[in-house]
Amino acid sequence: MTVVDDHGRLFGRWNVVDALVGIVLLGLIPLLYGGYVLFRPQSASLVSIEPARIQAPGDVDVTIHGNNLRPYMRVSFDGVQGRGFLFSDATKAVVRVAEIPPGVYDVILYDNAQERARIPKGFEVVAAPRAQTQLEVIGAFTAIAEPLASQVKVDLQIAGLGKVTRVGKAEPSATRTAVGPLELVNVPSASAVNIPAVILASCALVPRGGSVSCMALDNALIRDVVLTVPLSGGNALFQIDQVRPTGTPSTVEMRARFSGERAVVERVHGGDRDIARSNEFASGAEVISVSPVARTGSSVIVTAQQPGSMPAITAGDIATVEVVLRLPAFQTVDGWSYQGQPMKPGRSFVFHGRDYEVSATVLAVTSK
């Protein structure tokens, strides 16, 4: 018996070519499996994140530790996208976290298509401790109607703000409403009232635009700001007239020079009160005495207005008077403060009489 017969059969049974093809095909199976095991993409996983706790706000680089990381992957903290993915090696990458609010987040790893791994609640952002302080906020619950109005009483606790310490008599509603840039107009509201009140407010000192504001209810506590105050059954509006330190103000006497158009200056009389942003709890300065009107001659007054607009030019008959004012003021590090403004000799301020406004310059301040 020949090994390969006339028909190409091996030992008279198998065709040599068929056998070779069969062997190649059988050999391909372990080859394919080996190739699959060797080259299949390993699934990525997350092991840890470092640091796992950061303080907001601020840009922080966090290091992601994992397995089979790739340069094109991304990381998010729940819905907040991590910025960049600085691939170090298959086990480590650096991700920048920015503008992320305080909270506990899942750390989620994505490839080019979808989520691949997650560390549940693996990253915590804690709020930075803020310096807390207390201020006396004087103003009025404005445009308030029943049933909210009847809730405004002394010792009312307002969540996120503080406690009402004094409540005044209800007045016809008038809300200083913005009608243009820096333009406020008192707008009445039918079937609503204003209730003057004083709130002892707890607020956090927060840097804003190069200065520090005291924040409560997501707003800086500054005059004219309207706070949305949560009451039982709804929110009320509280418009701030004055913000001042806690405690009782001292009464001081101030000598000042009022200057302006003669016709205006001649309206200044003893007993006049500064009524700007004043209510029964935030009294303004009172004119005690007025010197005779002195004429300084004709002048041209140029008033700088909004940038880009034409300045107002007024040819005037300028006159001055010296007045003595009695006013509530707080002693601060910088001296006396009236309605939030320092009152040093040389400082200017505007006196808002009932039917006039006049510029004034501080000449001297003495405690009584």
Next chain:
Amino acid sequence: MKVAIVAGVILGVLYTLSPLTVLCLAGLTALGWLIARELTPRERAWFSTLVAFAVAVRLAAISALFLLADPSKPYANLFGDEELFKSRTLWLRNIGLGVSVSPADMIYVFDEVGRSSYLYLLAYIQALVGDAPYGNNVLNATVFVAAVMMSYWLIRRVFGGITALAGAILLLFVPSLLSWSISVLKEPLYFFVASIELLAAFYIARAPRVWQRVAAAAIVVLTAIALGSLRVGGTELAVVGTLVGLPAGLLATRPRLAFPTIIAIPIVIALAAVQPRVQERTLRALQYTAFQHWGHVGTPGYSYKVLDARLYADMGRSAVLSMTYPEAGRYVVRAFWNFVTVPRWSQIESLSALAYLPEQALWYSILILLPIGVVAGMRRDPVLTCLLIAHGLAASGMVALTSGNIGTLIRHRGLTLPYFTWLAAIGACSLVVWLIARPSSRPFGPRPSGEPA
């Protein structure tokens, strides 16, 4: 039985590796079988070899792309824009299936830039067959080859087997068309739908039964909508191509109507052109295309300018909105001149740009053969010839007026090739027949009886 089992096992393994590849090749085989039934044995052999070779070259190129991929990237691409289609379709699919995707991807997936029905199609296909970063390449290669096969079938029926084969060889192996036919760009699908539209437009005039003509018209409408959803201007191209090409072709078969029409058309155009409203709308349309051109000039790569210099002064492109009639006239002339000639020798600024030279030579050859093909085609079948011219010119106008980047122009110029290549093939075949038939071409052969010496 054994063969069936082995074939089943191999098919199963292949389907597991790439379902889309198996489905695409099965579809292509079925289409090839349908077309090959009509062919003579000799034609069938040529056709089958050509298609098999074209598919093999493409599959080899896609395999090389897969094997040479950079592992630091999710997948390899031939063109930068492919990344958009590959990633965005996966995001779209995942969002549809409720799979968590990165928040950043949620923004990009619905971005206006690059929005096309092609994205939704790929997303849907990948919802059915799974992630197919390279299967999408195979899908595009398949639809491109299928488009050539359908066009081959039509051209063969009308202009003969040699012309059809010559055109098919060109379309399957022109370097730029070959490269974008294996890319995940929208051009292959656009070419596929445009081929169906051309086929249907032809059968509006040539289908034997009324219902078939109505069905063909409906297909033209549907494909025109589909083209518009794939690419801005796609619908207009189909509408202009059909509404101009079809009546022109039908008129050419009726000399009594054709001559008055030829006289009337310039008069109508002249009358319309003097209307202020027409002038204003034309200028506004040109300002819009000039705006797009300016955008292309600002893209990375090598660009060319066709507007007057003052219109490029403003980076916000608003100056083009002040383009005057004379400026618009110069813009149109320069745009078409550049469409035909770019990249010129003086514009080749890199070694890679030299690779365009062979294709540029081929482009010039096509343009030279085009008028011969038009004349020969009008003698054989004016309807199909006019449809090819009208579609080709509409595509040329769209590309010429909006392009400004050399690389993009060459890619988009490919949109005109499916029309012009067939006409050039007709021209080439007619030229060869004429050269062979010339008396001087047979200096040593016997002269036909009666032919003067």
